[in-house]
Amino acid sequence: MRKMHIVSMVALVAITLSVTPVRAEETPFRARQAERQEKRQESITARCQLITDRMSTQIARHDNNRGLYQAWSQQVISWTEKVKEKATTAGLSTSELDADLATFKTKLAATEAAHQAYVTALKETQQQACGESDGAFKSELSQARALHLEMRTAIMDLRSFYQNELRPTLQSLRQQAAQEKK
């Protein structure tokens, strides 16, 4: 029994001695780990603040732009309807104008949808910028970039449709009206 007691004591001392250096080594490792974690958290906080500010500016700017192209598009629709009314009174065919107006409205709806999708993606990106995952943030940003390109293309398409299709149709009706007068 006494032998057993001595063996137990020796074993206990041996275990204590063997564990002590490991614990001593663990302390700086954990400190470094905590430091790295703290730095990472600081970096996420900084990114979150920066991206939140930039994205808010982008959202405000694009909402403002949206108001401008909506107002202009509304003018296009109103003017086209006014010209149509005058042309119908003058007995001119407005089928081409009708088709152009329908196409313009379709393009306007597409621009609206593209704008909405882009702003939603910007808000998602803004949220991910404040999250832990770098991958999720980059993925959202990449999607927002693709939608930004689509929205830009849609706005340019809308303008170019007026300049290259609708405007010539209006001018053609003007010429027809002038010829009718002669």
Add this chain to the structure above:
Amino acid sequence: MPTSKMTPLIVALVVVVGILFAGWQYRATTTTSLPAEQNATTTQPTEIVLPSGAGVEEAVDSATVDLDRGASNLPVPAADDLSDQNLGL
């Protein structure tokens, strides 16, 4: 100066300070409600007005002048809006 004579003076001073503070508060809340960019432009479409008796030619001329001007002022987003550089990444 006796205290009874100072009382109206103090009351007047408090009222003046109160009015100034209220004015400053009102100005602060009304001028910071929107970002500068949003204040810069109006988005209301202008009303279409044609002289009575105007025909197709006058309507088209007025329409193209108005719409051309709008088209040239239409803001197209810059291609690099979301570049790493613009986002400060």
